[in-house]
Amino acid sequence: MNLTRDRVVSPILFAIASFSITALFVIGVFIFVEGLPVMLRVGVWKFIGSSEWLPLEGKFGILAMIVGSITVAVGTLVVAVPLGVGCAVYLSEFASKRAVAIIKPSIELLFAIPSVVYGFIGVLFIVPFMREHFGGDGHGFNIVTASFVLGIMVLPVIVGISVDALQAVPKVYRDGSLALGATQWQTTTMVTLKAARSGILAGVILGMANAIGETMAVIMVVGNAVVMPNSPLDSVRTLTGNIALEMGYATGDHRQALFATGVVLLVMIMMLNTLTRYVTRKRVARQ
Amino acid sequence: MDKSYPLQTRNLNLYYRKFHALKDVTMSVEARTITAIIGPSGCGKSTLVRCFNRMNDTILGARVEGRILVEGRDIYAPDTDLTQLRKTAGMVFQHPTPFPLSIFDNVAYGPRVHGESRPEELNGIVEQSLQSVHLWDELKDRLHEPALDLSPEQQQRLCIARLAAVRPRIILMDEPCSALDPIATSHIEELMEELVRDYTILIVTHNMAQAARVSKNTAFMLLGELVEYGETARIFQAPKDNRTKEYIGGRYG
DSSP, rough: OOHHHHHHHHHHHHHHHHHHHHHHHHHHHHHHHHHHHHHHHHHHHHHHOOOEEEGTTTEOOOHHHHHHHHHHHHHHHHHHHHHHHHHHIIIIOOOHHHHHHHHHHHHHHHHHSSSSHHHIIIIIIIIHHHHHTTTTTTTSSSSHHHHHHHHHHHHHHHHHHHHHHTTTTTHHHHHHHHTOOHHHHHHHIIIHHHHHHHHHHHHHHHHHHHHHHHOOHHHHHBBOOOSSSSSSSSSSOOOOHHHHHHOOOOOOHHHHHHHHHHHHHHHHHHHHHHHHHHHHHHHHOOO | OOOTOOEEEEEEEEETTEEEEOOOOEHHHESSEEEEEOSSSSSSSHHHHHHHHTTGSSTTTEEEEEEETTTEEEETTTTTTTHHHHHHHHHHOOOOOOOBBHHHHHHHHHHHHHHHHHHHHOOOOHHHHHHHHHHHHTTTTTTBBBBGOOOHHHHHHHHHHHTTTOOOEEEEEETTTTTTHHHHHHHHHHHHHHHHTTHHHHHHEEOHHHHHHHOOOOEETTTTTEEEEEEEEHHHHHOOSHHHHHHTHHHHH
């Protein structure tokens, strides 16, 4: 009886697992089939190397948006890495059990807030603040604003993975350092963080991938102008923002060019994922 | 200050929460000798040795009563400098624990955390420390390779060199050979016999033969109590306490 059940369950689970992989595969194929032709017609280098985006005149150059996505992602890391790693170090090395019990679930809760709410808070508070105190061409809708909003958003990813990495460091390293008369802070910076660095790096890269992939919160605060930014206070458009903003009315080549934008995005995310895998694999090999 | 007994406890009791791990232990360790603590697993011997550099502080719920004197000073006195204490009484752990850094950075770690940053000084300390554990000739051309690539014996020697670099006067060893093979063990024992000219060594071991080979004095512990303490030869040949006799005779542990 049980044996028969096993014989039935296994193929069903296999089917379910295959479904997820199939979905991934189909999405990939679909985006490439829709996006590649126009990319090849325009020329791959022209498509990703020019910043002239005039879809109604048939000019498709997404360089400004690639730069937009990358600057916003880097800005996000500038905000999120010190906050996230600092928080992880506190939680893992210094905080009392009670503090951890309060802080860690709170940070995880950040993950549950819908991104549109982050965008909303950004528009209501950070944009006016930036406009009044810093000005700039974006009138508050700029790279710095988007970096702050996304920086808080990706915090749970970086904190979660960094805490895991720090707690995976064997206690013997900490004991060895303390027994040599090092303070707890010296132990943390000179031994524990060094031992955990590949895990922390993996968290940072994953946070960056999240930042590049985020759409709604960014659209609401970044201004979406298709220009090469000259300063952090300029407005930019990201690759994800471009697709979301124009898909509603695009037809023909324009529509295909948006799929091609998706191709570029997919390749960028895949590169970051591979980097994460490479970084973590090296860690396993060394221990 | 009692110079000839750098490690002393007076009616030491230690609790892990409710567990009474050390019961009224009073002992004095003679300077520049090797003193061994033997006893079955869980008898409190590691706990005792970890008292002397206050490593039990890192364990949640550990509580100490009684007095612990290192070089005559009560190490639980409010003005105790923990850094200074751990520089005076260094520790070698059961498993070799080099940091995931280069060989050089491992040995230079202690001096660096204590504020030494001049490269010539650090080079000198690293060379001297590695010399003292006979690793210099093997490793002088590999100083910047990861310490974790070394053999277990080399790793344990490196840990002793790392300790020597902070110039302690006392070395506490918590089963330093239990992760090593017999040949490596005999090498580490030879090293201990050299080191005892400069250091007071207190070693915890579950290996009675090792205690008999290297130590001048031996303490036998059972269930948190210091049962018997005296000259090694006497303890092994003519134990006074019946429990010591039974343990040495191989009845338990």
